[in-house]
Amino acid sequence: MTLTTDAQTNELEIKRYLYDEMTDEERAAVEEKLFEDDELFFEIADTENRLVDLYAREKLTGEELKRFERSLEKLPERQAKVANAVALQALIDEERTTPAPVTVVVRTEQTFWQKLSEFFNIKSPAFGYAMTALVVLFTLSSALLLLDNRRKADELARLQNEQNGNQNIWQQREQKLQIELANLRETFDRENQTSSELSEQLENKQARIEQLQLELERIRRETNAAPIKTQPPSAPIIASFFLLPSASGRGGNGGADTRQLTIERATKRISMRLALPKEIQSNERFSVQLNEKVVAQNLPVRTSSGGQISLQVSIPAENFAAGLNKLAVFDKASKEVSKYIFNIQKK
Amino acid sequence: VSALTATSFQLLLTSLDTVPAQAAEKYELLREKLVKCLAWKGCPEADADALADTVLDRVAVKLEKGEQIQNLKAYACEVMRLVWLEHLRRRKEDAVGDDKIPENFVEPEIEILKDSDVRMRCLRKCLAEVVPDESDRSLIVGYYDTEAGDKIKTVRKNLAEKLNLSANTMKVKACRIRDRLEKCINECVARIAAVTKPAVSVTNTQGGDPR
Numbered sequence: 001m002t003l004t005t006d007a008q009t010n011e012l013e014i015k016r017y018l019y020d021e022m023t024d025e026e027r028a029a030v031e032e033k034l035f036e037d038d039e040l041f042f043e044i045a046d047t048e049n050r051l052v053d054l055y056a057r058e059k060l061t062g063e064e065l066k067r068f069e070r071s072l073e074k075l076p077e078r079q080a081k082v083a084n085a086v087a088l089q090a091l092i093d094e095e096r097t098t099p100a101p102v103t104v105v106v107r108t109e110q111t112f113w114q115k116l117s118e119f120f121n122i123k124s125p126a127f128g129y130a131m132t133a134l135v136v137l138f139t140l141s142s143a144l145l146l147l148d149n150r151r152k153a154d155e156l157a158r159l160q161n162e163q164n165g166n167q168n169i170w171q172q173r174e175q176k177l178q179i180e181l182a183n184l185r186e187t188f189d190r191e192n193q194t195s196s197e198l199s200e201q202l203e204n205k206q207a208r209i210e211q212l213q214l215e216l217e218r219i220r221r222e223t224n225a226a227p228i229k230t231q232p233p234s235a236p237i238i239a240s241f242f243l244l245p246s247a248s249g250r251g252g253n254g255g256a257d258t259r260q261l262t263i264e265r266a267t268k269r270i271s272m273r274l275a276l277p278k279e280i281q282s283n284e285r286f287s288v289q290l291n292e293k294v295v296a297q298n299l300p301v302r303t304s305s306g307g308q309i310s311l312q313v314s315i316p317a318e319n320f321a322a323g324l325n326k327l328a329v330f331d332k333a334s335k336e337v338s339k340y341i342f343n344i345q346k347k
Numbered sequence: 348v349s350a351l352t353a354t355s356f357q358l359l360l361t362s363l364d365t366v367p368a369q370a371a372e373k374y375e376l377l378r379e380k381l382v383k384c385l386a387w388k389g390c391p392e393a394d395a396d397a398l399a400d401t402v403l404d405r406v407a408v409k410l411e412k413g414e415q416i417q418n419l420k421a422y423a424c425e426v427m428r429l430v431w432l433e434h435l436r437r438r439k440e441d442a443v444g445d446d447k448i449p450e451n452f453v454e455p456e457i458e459i460l461k462d463s464d465v466r467m468r469c470l471r472k473c474l475a476e477v478v479p480d481e482s483d484r485s486l487i488v489g490y491y492d493t494e495a496g497d498k499i500k501t502v503r504k505n506l507a508e509k510l511n512l513s514a515n516t517m518k519v520k521a522c523r524i525r526d527r528l529e530k531c532i533n534e535c536v537a538r539i540a541a542v543t544k545p546a547v548s549v550t551n552t553q554g555g556d557p558r
Contacts, residue, residue, distance in 0.1 A: 018387065028428070031384055035420040039515065041380055044387075045522045053493040076408040077395075084529045086463060087470045092492050302463060 019071045056085035227289035242273045259342035271314045351404040439478035469535035490521040
């Protein structure tokens, strides 16, 4: 191990350590050093965070990307770090305050006096005298207007003085209202937080209810107990599938390689994860059609840490035809980007 | 291996520093290094915590037995390697005889663990819990903003000045907050997965082969 005071050499060695590319002896030497040297320890931790963030933003390329991905296979902990980094970077994007660009327009216009001077730069003397007379007239009128304005300004000042007493009262009232508003905001924020916690608890409970219901169904089936026909399940049963795009020209006619999806008759919703072609950009949004009818719009793409791009859509089971079905994904320009042909069988 | 006692733990702390507050700080840092080092060896987070404690316990017991340890940090590092090797051996032994679980193209429960919506929700929740301080939040958001690209050094320098911290202190602080945050997120995601996982595995059987 050759950790030195040279930052560049250090970074190369730190990366070799983090990518698990060192021999046992080299690794042992780094470990000994980082236990002694706090600065080196945090430098390594910081480098790992930086690499993970760059990978999450898809900014690692070439050999660096390959080395990072190889390390992901060896280090399970780093996979969770990548998933966390994706979330963190998304949050940073949301919170980044980009000040509005200030556009400075430099005007090269001439001043009033330059224009006036040019305006009078006319060869005809008669026209020049006429213009001069006009300007003199204009100047006199302006002086009169100024005097009148001054008189009105004095009057206004007097009236404002009278109003000052009232204004103080209004200012006090305004301050009071602002305090009340701040208190209300604080209460609202508090309640909002409690509300989100309650929603999460509710979601967990609902998931638990679904789980118990499914478990109950399973036990009934296993023990061959008489099914309770009068009591339909109160919570919807969800079936989940992962679909790969059907290749064009095959599988689209219910042929031998069309997917067979078997669901129970009681199934209320079908949740589908639709794998998208690799060339799709992760920031695009899509709509989904089932048998030519739009069932979801403006769906964001989900990217798994393995780079698999997909869409998640949940559709009521009644919308599916018994037999052949076609799901199609369309981009914003209404162009079909992928389709999924499958047979639904209800048992 | 003898168990850890109050005396051996006290001896360990005193060996790190005679001033109690500083000893506690050094103990935490040593533990932090052990956990990270184990993770960089490929140890999962849940195991790394337990193994780090095993290392510290063994070092403490050694001290109680009256053995002289010249360099406590180097010794802890050595014990960590042994403990890791023991753990690997145990894992290998446990794996022998296990039936291979057939691999599926998609494992829905794993998909749920990776679900970005769940993780994002956990991140927001954990930020409120773990990073309640507004300046710490600005530190996390500013320090880890990789969009700055090549200008990251300048961005971080400005951030350190704004937060009145030295560059190194800021790095240490950012690393520690991020560790706490990630630990909280992982626990939160695991909690949600624990609630939803059985339901998913049951529902998946309805669809048959996911391929």
